[in-house]
Amino acid sequence: MYDHYEALIFDMDGTLVDSGQLHEFAWSTMLNKYGIPIDRSFMRSLAGVPTKGTIEILLEKFNLKVDASLDEMNDFKEQVVHENMHKYVKPTALLEVAQKYHGVKPMAIGTGAYTQEAETILKICGLEKYLSAVVGADQVKNPKPAPDTFLRCAELLGVDPKQCVVFEDSKLGLQAAASAGMAGIDVLLVHAVENDYFL
Template sequence: MIDLTPYRALIFDMDGTLVESGPLHEIAWRETLERYGLPILPALMRSLAGVPTRQTLEIVARESGVSLPAPVDEMNAFKEARVSELAPRYVKATALGNLALEQNGLRPMAVGTGADTDEARRILDHCGLLSLFDVVVGADQVQHPKPAPDTFLACARALDHPPHECVVFEDADLGIEAAQAAGMAVIDVRSRFQFVNEYFLADEAVG
């Protein structure tokens, strides 16, 4: 049981926190990387969980010693389209969806995610969660996405609460770093809820 008494506002990461989406993103990423001829590096992809698609593509190319084979916006659009098409088969709410439902109307709540806003809203809506949140802040709304604090600070501003009154629920090291940099309390859902972000755990594609 989590004591939320000290906090006036709640901020949730999406993928791996509110939404079980590891298989969805692995399939979409594998298809994207294969389509554009970039190598699939499972360990690197796991380390980039929570990083927006555009930045991930740039990092993969840099770490592989190659140039991006197409405009990054084109590659991002392809991956987003695959996520939208595959989401009905592969995403579902986690136990934190129940916590958000319990807190609905009691505390203002936001989602701060490394996904683009439109994609995040579609996934949350598919999982029946979108209406619970006052605001959704995606990577496209901030100049510096996670691990910078901008995403969570934007959530706090939208909820009209200072950072020290907010608590962030996160499942990724870079997201936890972002919450701490924002001056917010953070709950690592991997340890508190035994969540596992099943993302590029093996070299074989998820089917």
């Protein structure tokens, strides 16, 4: 199905890894701690936006001043993720695609998560062996929907961006792929991946 591309790039959360419940739990815990309302459909629309960016958007949306820094709130959420990831994460149906092209085409992860967190989650899921590169939000100046994350993946894989296909579950991620000049596959439609994040 993807034989005519030279490289495959996957988003992680909600795409190659089923982590919706992990992040919903972590966000809910953090938002409750700092008194920020939980708007479920709005949270789902922000899938793929890095943590600090999401917090800034939420504070602006609800016109809130919180007695904590962005770093403190970010670190608290990351701590909850780290302490609970082993309970929630597992590979999605896209594991079959990764297995099919393992050793045939180079593959990478381009994620809004931080690199270290992504590498840990991929290891828990047994997915790290399929991937030649992992690019987290901490490796690029402009995260998704900017194209930087996926362009960095292509650079590390040594493949022309136009020869890459990106698997994504969010509109922002698909926008980033298009901006990078890459083909984008909506995994919710094409691969029936179910993302149970703030449904």
